[in-house]
Amino acid sequence: MAMDYAEIVKEVGSLRAPPNLDDYERTRREWSWDRVRADLGLRDDFVNQAYQCIDRHVYDGRGEKTAMIWEGADGAIERYTFEDMRRQTNRFANVLRKLGVRKADRVFIFADRIPELYFALFGVLKVGAIGAPLFSAFGPEPVAERVKRAEGMMIITTPALLPKVNAIRGDLPSLKHVMVIGHRAAVTAAEGDLDYGALMAEASDEFEIERTGAEDWSIMHFTSGTTGLPKGAAHVHGAVVGHYATGKYALDLHPDDVFWCTADPGWVTGTSYGMFAPWSNGVTQVIYEGGFGATRWYDIIQRHRVTVWYTAPTAIRMLMKGGSRIAKQRDLSSLRYMMSVGEPLAPAGVVWGVEAIGLPFHDNWWQTETGAVMITNFPALPIRPGSMGLAFPGIEAAIIDDEFQEITQPMQEGQLALRPGGPSMFRTYWQDEERYNSRFKGGWYLTGDRAKRDADGYFWFIGRDDDVINTAGHLVGPFEVESALIAHPAVAEAGVIGKPDAMAMEIVKAFVALKDGYEPSEELRRELIGHARQRLGPGVAPREIEFVSSLPKTRSGKIMRRLLKARELGLPEGDTSTLEED
Numbered sequence: 001m002a003m004d005y006a007e008i009v010k011e012v013g014s015l016r017a018p019p020n021l022d023d024y025e026r027t028r029r030e031w032s033w034d035r036v037r038a039d040l041g042l043r044d045d046f047v048n049q050a051y052q053c054i055d056r057h058v059y060d061g062r063g064e065k066t067a068m069i070w071e072g073a074d075g076a077i078e079r080y081t082f083e084d085m086r087r088q089t090n091r092f093a094n095v096l097r098k099l100g101v102r103k104a105d106r107v108f109i110f111a112d113r114i115p116e117l118y119f120a121l122f123g124v125l126k127v128g129a130i131g132a133p134l135f136s137a138f139g140p141e142p143v144a145e146r147v148k149r150a151e152g153m154m155i156i157t158t159p160a161l162l163p164k165v166n167a168i169r170g171d172l173p174s175l176k177h178v179m180v181i182g183h184r185a186a187v188t189a190a191e192g193d194l195d196y197g198a199l200m201a202e203a204s205d206e207f208e209i210e211r212t213g214a215e216d217w218s219i220m221h222f223t224s225g226t227t228g229l230p231k232g233a234a235h236v237h238g239a240v241v242g243h244y245a246t247g248k249y250a251l252d253l254h255p256d257d258v259f260w261c262t263a264d265p266g267w268v269t270g271t272s273y274g275m276f277a278p279w280s281n282g283v284t285q286v287i288y289e290g291g292f293g294a295t296r297w298y299d300i301i302q303r304h305r306v307t308v309w310y311t312a313p314t315a316i317r318m319l320m321k322g323g324s325r326i327a328k329q330r331d332l333s334s335l336r337y338m339m340s341v342g343e344p345l346a347p348a349g350v351v352w353g354v355e356a357i358g359l360p361f362h363d364n365w366w367q368t369e370t371g372a373v374m375i376t377n378f379p380a381l382p383i384r385p386g387s388m389g390l391a392f393p394g395i396e397a398a399i400i401d402d403e404f405q406e407i408t409q410p411m412q413e414g415q416l417a418l419r420p421g422g423p424s425m426f427r428t429y430w431q432d433e434e435r436y437n438s439r440f441k442g443g444w445y446l447t448g449d450r451a452k453r454d455a456d457g458y459f460w461f462i463g464r465d466d467d468v469i470n471t472a473g474h475l476v477g478p479f480e481v482e483s484a485l486i487a488h489p490a491v492a493e494a495g496v497i498g499k500p501d502a503m504a505m506e507i508v509k510a511f512v513a514l515k516d517g518y519e520p521s522e523e524l525r526r527e528l529i530g531h532a533r534q535r536l537g538p539g540v541a542p543r544e545i546e547f548v549s550s551l552p553k554t555r556s557g558k559i560m561r562r563l564l565k566a567r568e569l570g571l572p573e574g575d576t577s578t579l580e581e582d
């Protein structure tokens with residue numbers, strides 16, 4: 001008999017606190033973003049994300065509350081109150097202003113999850129500049145591409161990552177400063193480089209925050225498309241209204257919660273939910289510097305009495321692989337609410353949460369461009385395992401056909417679309433207005449995902465509508481990987497696809513045709529993987545390379561990745577009328 005996932009989840013997933021959103025239909029009917037703005041105390045034109053997340057709490061008498069519990073990869077624990085955060089971020093804002101960093105300048109932060117990363121990013125927001133955090137596992141090439149595209153004027157990094165910056169700095173004409181942060185350690189900055197610690201020691205604790213408005217730029221995250229290199233999705237300070245609202249009603253954050261989001265700020269979840277949503281709600285959050293480790297993760301929940309936990313399906317699958325025994329040996333009874341985002345969460349993952357931890361994972365959907373949760377399984381409603389949930393109040397989501405008409409029949413596949421607008425939506429792709437405009441058609445914002453909706457309004461994910469690869473919840477653009485591969489002297493052409501994988505959802509697989517004079521060999525395969533890893537970093541480089549004599553192309557010369565994928569999976573090849581085989 002098929003397992004009734006919904007029944008299993010319903011029986012055990014009882015709530016331990018009254019949810020902030022108790023009546024979905026009524027909240028949706030009565031929703032007003034202006035009311036959220038009022039709730040945040042936004043009365044005049046001044047909106048600054050750093051002020052909302054930090055200073056406001058100090059002025060409202062919560063300065064002594066712990067904002068950040070930081071746990072280092074080596075086990076060190078540090079705590080920072082909202083007042084500590086206010087001072088540190090003020091100091092950094094003073095450092096930046098003295099260096100001449102001005103409104104809308106692009107400042108990159110390329111660091112592991114150390115406390116200074118957070119101080120620096122909020123300091124950037126306080127001067128009104130645009131913060132662009134980058135994933136520390138990136139190789140030099142993705143860093144260079146992104147800094148170039150946004151004409152970044154500064155990179156803030158750590159001694160460990162500095163060699164990657166040194167490898168590319170000569171190639172970045174816009175770059176004025178490189179700053180090096182040593183967490184609780186002195187750094188030896190090269191001549192001309194800036195030493196974070198030395199500059200902070202001289203800076204004042206007081207700073208007058210730039211009078212940013214709701215539509216002023218705040219943060220930029222790079223996201224991959226099918227063609228071209230990643231684009232900088234630019235967000236504005238007013239997005240904090242969406243972060244706050246979704247923090248309160250989708251993450252169900254309560255004032256006394258201890259929240260833990262496992263995402264890195266190099267990805268949008270790590271800023272929207274690893275910074276802005278919890279801190280605009282005045283909630284204490286745990287930040288763990290290290291990566292995945294089942295035992296360590298459970299220990300963190302137990303040690304810090306985490307109540308609300310936001311993670312991703314790949315991590316859940318890895319926890320499942322380790323079995324529920326380790327979870328059961330820990331005291332995880334502090335947990336009240338668990339969520340997942342970034343990839344489809346299989347019903348088995350939802351149910352495993354119930355079995356191992358006593359709570360289901362609530363799946364939700366959103367993307368870099370939307371800036372905040374758009375679709376979610378709400379705490380007050382029964383979970384539909386396998387579904388991403390219902391549209392957030394104030395958000396209109398639909399399934400549309402190829403003519404951009406809404407499909408109203410339940411369970412019909414189409415493209416997932418949203419009505420444009422809303423505080424957290426991106427406002428452009430940096431210096432690529434054309435591509436930005438191409439995402440809006442027929443009165444909809446096109447998400448690039450395919451999905452269906454059931455009769456009760458729950459959305460069910462089907463897949464991407466493009467060739468973008470989702471590996472462990474991180475999007476990888478095939479073009480970026482292909483470009484790195486063809487930079488190798490042996491490679492004539494490369495086509496890159498996402499190959500399904502039990503753990504990471506997809507892995508990056510490359511098909512490579514060699515130039516005349518080169519022969520496929522195991523040695524060359526390893527060399528190409530090494531070449532790609534060195535340039536791109538391990539999260540982006542292909543895990544598999546297959547040599548082929550040629551790649552299927554359209555008559556206009558475009559590599560048909562879909563065909564490569566169909567062949568890889570042994571699926572029907574579909575319409576090949578435009579195929580030009582050698």
Ligand code: AMP
Nearest residue numbers: 341342343344364365366367368461475
């Ligand atoms: P990113 O912009 O990197 O945050 O990636 C966003 C993309 O990840 C979405 O467009 C989806 O393709 C995928 N995604 C995010 N959340 C979910 C989810 N809950 N279920 C399925 N896919 C998801």
